[in-house]
Amino acid sequence: MLKSTNIKWEDSSIVRNDYEIRNGHRGVVVWFTGLSGSGKSTIAKAVLHKLFNDNKQVTLLDGDNIRHGLCGDLGFEEVDRSENIRRVGEVANLFYQTGMIVLCTFISPFIKDRQSVRQKFSEGSFCEVHIKCDINICKKRDPKGLYAKVAEGKISSFTGISSPYEEPTNPEILIMSDKFSVEICAEQVIKHLKLSGII
């Protein structure tokens, strides 16, 4: 529901293209989706390091970090998850408009939510990365101890267990994080960015 009225669009005068020329690469939103424990953050951080060290303008928006601040008012029901993803999409767009490579790591279990973020961007400016990992391996890794809490009945509405995860049907990148090392997975992303002319 759009409630904001009497708004004139302000042209910031310095536009994305100006930033991209100066940065020496294009901006893009790289959206990592997958189960908790699938390796989204770990792989994205490896990508962040590689790109930063290669002097690219890059940032990481992380599900957990965002929920401490911008989305601290939201819970984990479907409507809150959707609003969470909507806001992140808007923030990703603000960073994208400064020509940055914006790495976003969010479980983002619903196709419609990911689709609505994608629709904010032009073809080639949104890159969906499915971090695919057997849920039993996610459970074993359990880096945040969440699967354990679920087993103890302490968390309701947990993706992959009591709440659905809708796999991407046609992601730009499919990464089998239960079969390859973090290094190889990160390189897969970098390679895609090179092949698609982003960097």
Added chain:
Amino acid sequence: MLKSTNIKWEDSSIVRNDYEIRNGHRGVVVWFTGLSGSGKSTIAKAVLHKLFNDNKQVTLLDGDNIRHGLCGDLGFEEVDRSENIRRVGEVANLFYQTGMIVLCTFISPFIKDRQSVRQKFSEGSFCEVHIKCDINICKKRDPKGLYAKVAEGKISSFTGISSPYEEPTNPEILIMSDKFSVEICAEQVIKHLKLSGII
């Protein structure tokens, strides 16, 4: 109300200091507050141009632009205005964490809202700029035709008319935009950033 639970803080590994070293300047949030028509956006854009051309990492978050996206679900009642400013503060912080100079132009009429944004930042990392302008001059300029609409009774709750504007009591920078040119006002901001060691 903080509803997000079961969250672990993710260290992004590349921290603000890393960005700042590479950028060659410190990050800062420069918060322009003032009446509609006072010249916030115009002055901020002039600052944006100067800093961008001086090869600084800089961006502009604008009240109107943000309300098209991130805060498109919010209206103009006090509670919505507060939530608008809260979200912008969080987004400004995300940009700040990449070492950027973040120019924010928001009427932000309430001291408590500006204060709660300021509290997210350490001393010297938040710079409040009061763009002070006689409301009669704002009305004459009326760049968005809003004062005219107010006079026609088409807008309720308009800052400075039917809704209060609480002036900053101790801003880092006080700019009399009804007395000086845009060029001089913008230079006043740049000079402050230099004197305070940001750039």
